[in-house]
Amino acid sequence: MNDRATTVEGVRRTNLGEVLRLVHHGGPRSRAVITAETGLNRSTVSDLVSRLAEAGLVREHGPDPTRRVGRPSPIVAPSPDVVALGVNPEIDAVEIGAVSLGGAIRLRERIAVDRPGVDEVVELVARTVEVWRTGDLQGCRIVGAGVAVPGLVRTEDGVVRLAPHLQWRDVDIAGPLERSLGMPVVVGNDASFGARAERLFGAAREHGDVVYLNGGASGIGGGLILHGRLIGGEGGYAGEWGQTTASLTDASDRRVDGGVLEDEVNRARLVHAAGLVAPDDAQLAGALSASDDAIAEAGRQRRILAATLGNAVNVLNPSMIVLGGFLGSLRDVDRDAFDDEVRARALAASAENLELASAALGADRLLIGAADAAMQRLLADPLG
The missing domain is CATH 1.10.10.10 (Winged helix-like DNA-binding domain superfamily/Winged helix DNA-binding domain)
Structure with a gap:
């Protein structure tokens, strides 16, 4: 040629x-x-x-x-018959979704399991996809899979350097999953994939400069989008908001000496204060105003989170902040008051065009973001 x-x-x-x-x-x-x-x-x-x-x-x-x-x-x-898989291993479950071109969840399954290892995740995903291929996805084209991991993932090879709550360190999940499924697999940080999903399909679609924080059972992660590009940093580890020092405006709000943000703004503390056992995010959100203990704990965490976001506004000057998971639930207790508090903690000029939103994609955001990452090879060369 x-x-x-x-x-x-x-x-x-x-x-x-x-x-x-x-x-x-x-x-x-x-x-x-x-x-x-x-x-x-x-x-x-x-x-x-x-x-x-x-x-x-x-x-x-x-x-x-x-x-x-x-x-x-x-x-x-x-075409809804062209799909990618999204996988999110967490400390209490493995979530698996089939996401069509266009970003719609076609199928999803949540399999309860306690701190799954790599082998267990691969086995659960392979078993689920085998059932789907002969059932609801029969005749569909599955182009790849994306794995959203609550931890540090090295960009160059997808190795999970550290996922502390899963007790994973320097593990390869992409290779075993590729061999099991017979398709390409990409691996990334769960909150970065959540940021990707909200930027492309959710609350931040019209914004190029976005700060995204995701709160889950494993802690707090996040993503940063500048001029429309997801920023990963030198090794791909950017966005670990949960490991930053907690911003406390009142010393009495501290619960952990020397604690980081995710020690203080913490889903397990909210669940305990609300008197719940293993709630989903919707159940937790509904309980945050139901008792004096829940109201007090939600208020404490809202103050710390607002101060943290005020710092982010001063440093990054985003046009949009999106909060996912239980962080969105904290904001939703009183959205106007929370948004005003964030703006009050920031420089007036930096916050004058700032918008805040709770994640529009709800529980689907991580699966959609992971699946979209798996679609990139197809989008780069559709007939390849």
């Missing part, structure tokens, strides 16, 4: 990926809108959409009813 042919084919692959990425991240849109968004001519877009449809990656249906002038333009939508 000569250089020109190679160049032409490379451009075609890039354009195919751009069109598929548009409908995956942005949702169904007409050929006319794709033409406008890509800057490609109409005949090129028609050819690209036809190729993607032939490959089973997109589907076309009725014309856009709002288009009043000229020939009606068909709507291009991502």
